[in-house]
Amino acid sequence: MRRTLIAGNWKMHGQMNSIRELMSGISEQLQSDWRCEVLVCPPAVYISTVKQLIGDKTVSLGAQNVSEQVQGAFTGEVSADMLTDIGCQYVLVGHSERRSLYGESDELVADKFAAALKAGLKPVLCIGETLEQRENGTTMNVVKQQIDAVINLLGIDGLAKGVIAYEPVWAIGTGVTASPEQAQEVHAAIREHLKQSCTSAAQNTQILYGGSMKAANAEQLLAQPDIDGGLIGGASLKADEFIAICKVAG
Numbered sequence: 534m535r536r537t538l539i540a541g542n543w544k545m546h547g548q549m550n551s552i553r554e555l556m557s558g559i560s561e562q563l564q565s566d567w568r569c570e571v572l573v574c575p576p577a578v579y580i581s582t583v584k585q586l587i588g589d590k591t592v593s594l595g596a597q598n599v600s601e602q603v604q605g606a607f608t609g610e611v612s613a614d615m616l617t618d619i620g621c622q623y624v625l626v627g628h629s630e631r632r633s634l635y636g637e638s639d640e641l642v643a644d645k646f647a648a649a650l651k652a653g654l655k656p657v658l659c660i661g662e663t664l665e666q667r668e669n670g671t672t673m674n675v676v677k678q679q680i681d682a683v684i685n686l687l688g689i690d691g692l693a694k695g696v697i698a699y700e701p702v703w704a705i706g707t708g709v710t711a712s713p714e715q716a717q718e719v720h721a722a723i724r725e726h727l728k729q730s731c732t733s734a735a736q737n738t739q740i741l742y743g744g745s746m747k748a749a750n751a752e753q754l755l756a757q758p759d760i761d762g763g764l765i766g767g768a769s770l771k772a773d774e775f776i777a778i779c780k781v782a783g
């Protein structure tokens with residue numbers, strides 16, 4: 534049985550006051566009987582502040598990026614061990630903004646995935662096609678290639694230690710959500726692809742949907758059999774909206 538994971542990606546938003554306000558707003562409304570796991574991924578410099586604000590509440594903590602390197606002269610980078618050290622349990626790797634704006638290749642993303650696992654973090658592998666790729670009919674080729682970069686490096690068992698987030702690039706930050714049917718179709722195909730390497734990995738790996746998910750569309754998306762949660766950008770910056778999605782997840 535796969536547990537639902539609702540993850541907020543705060544991207545490069547907020548400052549100390551608004552970050553405190555957002556986290557307090559989330560903490561106050563959390564309910565201990567929810568079955569879903571709630572994860573927040575603040576900007577790196579505020580992770581420790583958010584950790585303090587979480588206190589004894591059950592909210593998981595993640596970073597938005599990590600270096601593939603272990604340590605050394607890599608100015609500006611943050612290592613996986615550092616993230617573990619300050620209390621992170623998760624890290625996003627290969628978010629489409631990192632791939633498109635910072636030129637992260639499938640191989641680099643796989644190295645980051647490996648570095649995260651080695652440090653005891655759970656990597657969330659973000660994958661997804663552009664609008665052009667969808668229109669060309671190459672969606673599944675693209676997402677399989679992104680997944681296979683990790684399988685080639687770490688095997689299916691390595692991949693299965695993380696989480697996959699299917700985020701169609703055309704749906705991220707655009708207000709255009711994939712329909713539940715469109716999302717389910719790709720999620721099912723991803724699971725089928727994993728099954729070709731290992732049935733239990735396919736059954737147990739959480740596959741999140743990301744791309745303009747909000748309270749108003751979460752119920753239908755989360756009702757799909759192969760959608761195990763959401764990676765939420767814009768809507769995670771409003772405590773009430775984020776909490777409303779968590780409530781839908783139950």
Ligand code: PEP
Pocket residue numbers: 542700704705706707708743744745746764765766767768
């Ligand atoms: C994201 O950045 O991962 C994301 C899904 O953003 P949004 O929810 O704003 O589309």
